[in-house]
Amino acid sequence: MKIVRAMVLSVLVITLPAIAAPAHQHGSAKIDISVEGNKFTIGLEMPLDSTIGSERPARTDKEKLAYASMMAALKNPAGLFTPTAAANCRVESFQVSDPFPGGKPKPDGHADIDAEYLLICANPAALKGFETTLFKQFKRLQKIDVQRATPSGQGKMTMTPGQASAAW
Amino acid sequence: MSPIPLLRLAARSAWARRLTLGVTLVAIMLSTALLLCVERVRADARQSFTQSVSGVDLVVGARTGSVQLMLYAVFHAGAATNNVDWKSFEILSAHPAVEWALPLSLGDSHRGFAVLGTTPAYFERFSYGEHQSLKFRSGESFAKVFDAVVGSEVAAKLGYKVGDAITLSHGMGSANLLEHGDKPFQVVGILEVTGTPVDRTIHVGLEAITALHLDWVAGAPVKGLSIPQDFVSKFDLKPKEITAALIGLKRRSDVFRMQRFVNEFRGEPLLAVMPGVALDELWQTIGLVERTLFAVSVLVIIVGLAGLVATMLASLNERRRELAILRALGAGPGDIFIMLAAEGLLVTTLGAVLGAAMLAIVSTIFAPWLLEHLGVLLTPRLLSLSELYLFGGVIITGMLASLVPGWRAWRMSLADGLTPRT
Numbered sequence: 219m220k221i222v223r224a225m226v227l228s229v230l231v232i233t234l235p236a237i238a239a240p241a242h243q244h245g246s247a248k249i250d251i252s253v254e255g256n257k258f259t260i261g262l263e264m265p266l267d268s269t270i271g272s273e274r275p276a277r278t279d280k281e282k283l284a285y286a287s288m289m290a291a292l293k294n295p296a297g298l299f300t301p302t303a304a305a306n307c308r309v310e311s312f313q314v315s316d317p318f319p320g321g322k323p324k325p326d327g328h329a330d331i332d333a334e335y336l337l338i339c340a341n342p343a344a345l346k347g348f349e350t351t352l353f354k355q356f357k358r359l360q361k362i363d364v365q366r367a368t369p370s371g372q373g374k375m376t377m378t379p380g381q382a383s384a385a386w
Numbered sequence: 387m388s389p390i391p392l393l394r395l396a397a398r399s400a401w402a403r404r405l406t407l408g409v410t411l412v413a414i415m416l417s418t419a420l421l422l423c424v425e426r427v428r429a430d431a432r433q434s435f436t437q438s439v440s441g442v443d444l445v446v447g448a449r450t451g452s453v454q455l456m457l458y459a460v461f462h463a464g465a466a467t468n469n470v471d472w473k474s475f476e477i478l479s480a481h482p483a484v485e486w487a488l489p490l491s492l493g494d495s496h497r498g499f500a501v502l503g504t505t506p507a508y509f510e511r512f513s514y515g516e517h518q519s520l521k522f523r524s525g526e527s528f529a530k531v532f533d534a535v536v537g538s539e540v541a542a543k544l545g546y547k548v549g550d551a552i553t554l555s556h557g558m559g560s561a562n563l564l565e566h567g568d569k570p571f572q573v574v575g576i577l578e579v580t581g582t583p584v585d586r587t588i589h590v591g592l593e594a595i596t597a598l599h600l601d602w603v604a605g606a607p608v609k610g611l612s613i614p615q616d617f618v619s620k621f622d623l624k625p626k627e628i629t630a631a632l633i634g635l636k637r638r639s640d641v642f643r644m645q646r647f648v649n650e651f652r653g654e655p656l657l658a659v660m661p662g663v664a665l666d667e668l669w670q671t672i673g674l675v676e677r678t679l680f681a682v683s684v685l686v687i688i689v690g691l692a693g694l695v696a697t698m699l700a701s702l703n704e705r706r707r708e709l710a711i712l713r714a715l716g717a718g719p720g721d722i723f724i725m726l727a728a729e730g731l732l733v734t735t736l737g738a739v740l741g742a743a744m745l746a747i748v749s750t751i752f753a754p755w756l757l758e759h760l761g762v763l764l765t766p767r768l769l770s771l772s773e774l775y776l777f778g779g780v781i782i783t784g785m786l787a788s789l790v791p792g793w794r795a796w797r798m799s800l801a802d803g804l805t806p807r808t
Contacts, residue, residue: 250642252638252639252641252642253638253639254637254638254639257639259639261642365642365660365663366663367443367638367639367641367642367660367662368638369638371440371662372443372641372660372661372662372663373662373663373666374662374663374664374666374667374670375666
């Protein structure tokens with residue numbers, strides 16, 4: 219087991235760069251969830267490229283339409299996330315950020331869309347996971363890294379179009 | 387024929403060939419025990435790995451990779467790229483969201499074991515597994531500057547007891563390390579076994595780390611300058627920097643916000659990782675090794691069952707007459723088929739049950755030894771749910787495999803057995 223331990227550690231050191239998720243990666247998104255008391259918080263961070271395919275303020279009609287439908291989707295949390303039914307959660311409040319404050323493009327050329335949803339669960343003990351329709355809504359999205367801080371501890375999961383749910 | 391006498395007949399016939407079937411049984415028993423053992427060690431190693439630390443919301447260190455930070459702060463493997471300024475630590479611990487913060491100072495060692503400088507609060511705050519806290523097997527936490535608390539493995543390997551004197555070395559590894567020989571420590575406490583890196587650590591006060599290096603400059607003792615142990619208390623022993631910090635928050639939901647605060651800290655480049663998230667990342671990378679081990683043990687099961695089929699097929703030759711007589715006495719081809727299939731199932735089931743029992747006994751006997759010597763915590767149990775699936779899988783595969791000799795006997799029993807060939 220000493221040897222196994224040493225092996226494990228060296229495999230880790232070699233593979234380290236492969237698992238450090240970059241802050242802004244097109245095609246992927248990040249979700250941070252926390253459960254505390256009856257509050258279930260979902261924090262979403264997506265590169266705009268993953269949702270509408272460009273990261274500058276909409277100019278053409280097509281871009282404006284795509285942007286508007288993205289906003290409409292993000293402002294309908296009940297259609298985006300389905301927590302464990304038995305937990306009996308309902309959306310309390312949400313906030314979707316403006317990716318271009320003042321309508322100006324970001325200096326580094328990249329832009330994210332952030333949103334935060336607060337759900338109140340009548341039976342939080344039954345909350346064991348959630349499903350998302352984000353992949354259906356945004357076809358360019360291929361991967362969501364989920365970080366969780368729940369009563370059972372912290373953890374990390376990855377959601378993909380084929381596995382659009384997370385459980386803990 | 388009704389099934390009950392048929393099964394009795396199958397059992398008696400098997401008993402008549404107990405030697406060959408016995409060997410096959412042992413093969414199946416051992417391969418089942420191996421498969422279940424791999425699964426158990428995998429599950430339990432994962433458990434003790436991911437539960438090395440619990441109840442800590444954030445691990446903070448100088449900016450580096452998240453896994454690197456976990457490796458040195460929690461597993462004491464590898465080295466920090468940079469230190470954290472004590473002032474930064476003070477600012478973080480005063481943050482309104484923070485309930486407690488533990489400083490960690492690493493870098494020295496004692497005969498291959500890591501030395502961790504921290505505060506006595508460490509023994510109250512640090513927890514592992516399902517929020518189990520550290521317990522003292524004997525002695526107590528450090529009170530004086532040169533007091534040390536050792537982990538269970540350190541105490542067992544080096545034979546330390548409360549009251550022993552030890553000296554620390556500067557750096558990790560074993561070759562040509564400079565000794566802090568002028569300032570020996572006294573062991574004041576020994577911790578209970580935890581199955582985590584704590585067992586392999588020597589804990590001293592943060593001030594002790596400063597005191598050890600008072601008369602050191604640029605990583606070496608200054609010639610001609612030696613500050614005697616009794617005088618160190620006259621110096622300011624507040625550390626200038628630490629290696630990492632463990633942080634507990636008042637509210638769990640603040641963790642992402644606090645993480646962002648640390649990562650965007652203005653004073654110096656810092657990194658905060660959520661230990662549970664980083665440990666999951668770590669385990670994902672070693673998933674390949676895990677799957678390989680599992681594949682090998684599945685192969686061993688297949689070899690065991692192939693042995694069963696081969697033995698049974700070979701025995702058909704010896705049993706030509708037996709089966710032909712049964713047919714002549716009125717057993718239909720279907721009865722012969724059931725008899726053979728039942729024999730296969732009987733041997734597989736018995737082998738699997740014995741294998742599971744063997745694992746249960748062996749793991750119960752060796753669990754304390756494994757924990758003490760290898761740091762792997764095996765939970766004594768008969769079968770977990772995932773092991774039960776594997777167990778069922780072995781029996782079903784064995785049943786399917788014994789259909790082969792059954793089918794062959796069914797086809798051949800009459801024509802073959804009644805045509806004497808000499």
